[in-house]
Amino acid sequence: MSDSPQIARRRARLERGPNASRDPEARFYVLEGLSAVGKSTVAPILADTLRATLIPTLIPAFEKTRVSLDKKRLVMPRLHFWMMTNYSASEKVRDALNAGQDVVVESYFYRTLATHAALGVTQPPAVDWAHALVPHMTILLTVDEAVRQKRLTQREQEQGLSYWSRLEESNVEITRQTYESFGLTPFNTNGLDAVEVATEIARFLKQTETARG
Template sequence: MFVVLEGVSGIGKSTLAEVLTARLGATSLHTLSDPHSAWSSQVNERLNALPQFAFYLSGVLHAADAVRGFRTAGPVVADRYVSSVISCHSAVHGVPLADVARLLEPFHPYLEPPDHTFYLRCSEQALRDRMTAKATGSLLTPDDAELFSVPGRLARLLDNFDSVAAADPTAVVLDTDGKTPGELADWILDHTEHTRD
């Protein structure tokens, strides 16, 4: 089984991925993984939109290779995957979502398809509360900070993830407000159990 968690920065994907990984005895990965994660800040600072897209495309193709290998040993949980590449690139660079999706189309046969993609949602207040907690612990990333500091960024990301989810046959939208990571993991595991082929 290959499960992907998608959504805006700070929504709780990483924490939920840890819980799911432990419960499933799964292998987990983050898109971007090494070596790409070490290069991303320089890429974001120095490259224009199209070279940045090529970098993130390379990262998701690398993640697909890893997933293929990990799946032979058991379940896989990914913190971000293809939907994040499309949604985030479009929002950050003001490129139409359809244009970014079109750039990715030739590579779909190479990508390892998820069994389930859970799109996490929460209220803006819950997201602000999470960001405040992350900032207090000095865990705020540049992506986290830009959700609220760049005008329109959060709205564009939310719209993009909604649009991508609507076109994703593996999509399940999951509201996280008022739920612990353990409760969300319970719901996800119940859903995956009841939707097995």
């Protein structure tokens, strides 16, 4: 008796391994960094520069749940919600890679764990990398703290800062230290606009891929 199509697809996926893609040339890149370093501005520009697909960490269908959880101000449910959204985003990334498309994601498991450490989580869950896709490269955007604070002030004046943003900023050194513990690739954005940042990152990624052969 032959397998059903669903079982056949699952069997093929297991044989390929959780982090395999049909197109070995397709790449998965992540941008990380503290609030106001420019992640959300640079990410779509970088995706355009690389001719890659930009995949959001927060799937639109989960937005109402996010709003509801944020209102309750409960840290642990919020942490596990964001862990779930990362796993869900990982599956969308997998589909894109399987179709031969490069992918850019702004904020992945690293930001979820770093920010929630600052929010008071002392025993964060481990990422199950047997199921979540490992990025080919994760870039940690940095900028001088004075510049970042100026941007935060402008953001607060224009749209306000959420309860969670204020709480994280009160312990932002923990976010910074947690990011550093992941060993991500830093990129200093000082003196560069968003287009220049994206251009330089794209150049760096190309050089890195060339060096790897």
